[in-house]
Amino acid sequence: MEPKYIFVTGGVTSSLGKGIICSSLGLLLATRGLRVTIQKLDPYINVDPGTMNPYEHGEVYVTDDGAETDLDLGHYERFLGIPTTQENNVTTGRIYYDVISKERKGEYLGQTVQVIPHITDEIKSRVRSIGDSGKYDIIIVEIGGTVGDIEGLPYIEAMRQLRYDVGRTNTLSIHLTLVPYLKAAGELKTKPTQHSVKTLYELGLQPDVLVCRTEIPLDHGIRQKIARFCNVEVEDVIASLDARSIYQVPLLMKEEALDLRVIDKLDIRAGKPKLTDWNQFVQAVTWPDHRIKIALVGKYVDHQDAYMSIVESFKHGGAVNNCEVDICWVSSDYLNHQNAAHRLEGVSGILVAPGFGGRGIEGKLAAVQYARENRIPFLGICLGMQCAVIEYARNVCGWKGANSTEFDPETAYPIVDLMLDQKQINDKGGTMRLGAYSCRLEKNSLAEKAYGKKEIRERHRHRYELNNRYRDQLKKFGLHTTGLNPDRDLVEIVEAQNHPWYVGVQFHPELKSTVRRPHPLFVSFVKAAFKYAKEHDRVVYLQHKKTVSATESEKK
Ligand code: GLN
Numbered sequence: 001m002e003p004k005y006i007f008v009t010g011g012v013t014s015s016l017g018k019g020i021i022c023s024s025l026g027l028l029l030a031t032r033g034l035r036v037t038i039q040k041l042d043p044y045i046n047v048d049p050g051t052m053n054p055y056e057h058g059e060v061y062v063t064d065d066g067a068e069t070d071l072d073l074g075h076y077e078r079f080l081g082i083p084t085t086q087e088n089n090v091t092t093g094r095i096y097y098d099v100i101s102k103e104r105k106g107e108y109l110g111q112t113v114q115v116i117p118h119i120t121d122e123i124k125s126r127v128r129s130i131g132d133s134g135k136y137d138i139i140i141v142e143i144g145g146t147v148g149d150i151e152g153l154p155y156i157e158a159m160r161q162l163r164y165d166v167g168r169t170n171t172l173s174i175h176l177t178l179v180p181y182l183k184a185a186g187e188l189k190t191k192p193t194q195h196s197v198k199t200l201y202e203l204g205l206q207p208d209v210l211v212c213r214t215e216i217p218l219d220h221g222i223r224q225k226i227a228r229f230c231n232v233e234v235e236d237v238i239a240s241l242d243a244r245s246i247y248q249v250p251l252l253m254k255e256e257a258l259d260l261r262v263i264d265k266l267d268i269r270a271g272k273p274k275l276t277d278w279n280q281f282v283q284a285v286t287w288p289d290h291r292i293k294i295a296l297v298g299k300y301v302d303h304q305d306a307y308m309s310i311v312e313s314f315k316h317g318g319a320v321n322n323c324e325v326d327i328c329w330v331s332s333d334y335l336n337h338q339n340a341a342h343r344l345e346g347v348s349g350i351l352v353a354p355g356f357g358g359r360g361i362e363g364k365l366a367a368v369q370y371a372r373e374n375r376i377p378f379l380g381i382c383l384g385m386q387c388a389v390i391e392y393a394r395n396v397c398g399w400k401g402a403n404s405t406e407f408d409p410e411t412a413y414p415i416v417d418l419m420l421d422q423k424q425i426n427d428k429g430g431t432m433r434l435g436a437y438s439c440r441l442e443k444n445s446l447a448e449k450a451y452g453k454k455e456i457r458e459r460h461r462h463r464y465e466l467n468n469r470y471r472d473q474l475k476k477f478g479l480h481t482t483g484l485n486p487d488r489d490l491v492e493i494v495e496a497q498n499h500p501w502y503v504g505v506q507f508h509p510e511l512k513s514t515v516r517r518p519h520p521l522f523v524s525f526v527k528a529a530f531k532y533a534k535e536h537d538r539v540v541y542l543q544h545k546k547t548v549s550a551t552e553s554e555k556k
Contacts, residue, residue: 011196019072058305066435298353317522332360349529352384385504445482458507501528
């Protein structure tokens, strides 16, 4: 079958959940036996989000091949369960970078290099190269931003042209809009959708399907009105009702027959959707029997998108344990030895988050110490692991002033240091240790038991690492290195003995947790925290009326 392209644009406002709609549609089509991938086109001029502040951009999602990408790729992987790569995320910066490099090489000799056709051709070639790979039946292309944004215009133009290049029957345009409810008028309003669709017309695109985000159900009259004004059939007006969990959205979209409309319009032959396991997961995630608190200690706790994959991994790991993880957000900026007991009161697990720079480090160290001394299950991720080693060196080994050279280049005990191959690097973009690397696990370690295998591959994003000079001494003091990179002998995992569950990982397990394959370390961490909660009377027992299905109850 020829590849089919589905373009997804957004209108009216940002944050409507385009990434979730793309992921949900992708899942519905994939469970029908189609080979689906999703590509995100981002209109900013950064080559990738790697150099952006988490306040600006949220989490940077790293793929196996070491691309630093938009956090929506995390949703694509969590929903579809298949890894993405660099080609799944294109930015305006990357497009211009490549066009300008070609110009310098003389590839456009004699021509004036312009947005149309050179930039739009480059965009189209990025989309087509996924389709031409033969690996996929369906390529869902999510266009970042909102229609009408100046920076998004070349993408919309490229989509308009692509519809002719590959034939109208091979493309579909889905537009996501908002249908707000005006309390004072007691009515749903369709005007913003009409305007947004009009903007698309002006750019030469007629949407085939409208997905309307709404707080309350859309009745037939409203759907008809939208259909009439926007040149679509009434069946092509799909309501996307606010859901309790993002994982319910595929089920809501199925009830609205979004996948059927797509299959019909693209004239695809597809099997029946298989969603039994997805339904079970949604039940488990929405109606667990228990709840426990786990602290997430980091410096971006007021901007939780920065920890998107960690939050989702807790949902996956929680569902396996029939236990909701109530994340207790603890700012490392305001945490110290005096207030740690108070701020971390009632938690049954402590996760110290990844990060860069010295701000909040002392707070993170206080959190590690509190977890270690009180035998509370602890997971340190990347910088969180480095903090764990620093705390251990200072307070267990007695090495005063032990530190990472990231924060104290003159420290007497450089327990965490710049990787050798990082010392020559000056450029900041795309130069960290990025992507998936293998790691060999020590027999009988917590990690080996959790994973149930000897060798794993996990994703990295860091410049510093545990200094091998201190490895043996740390071991003598009870901090074992239980995961090593076989090629470069780098320490990837540490575990403290004499503690029920204390694990630090140099990699990012959260980037590989999916609905169908919850990450083993998160499953094991939540299990240990649940055990701790039971022993310390910290479990909340939940009682739900399970008679109504999750999605039905949302609609009422
Ligand atoms: N700043 C640390 C490093 O570069 C940790 C990075 C991280 O937590 N991702 O090594």
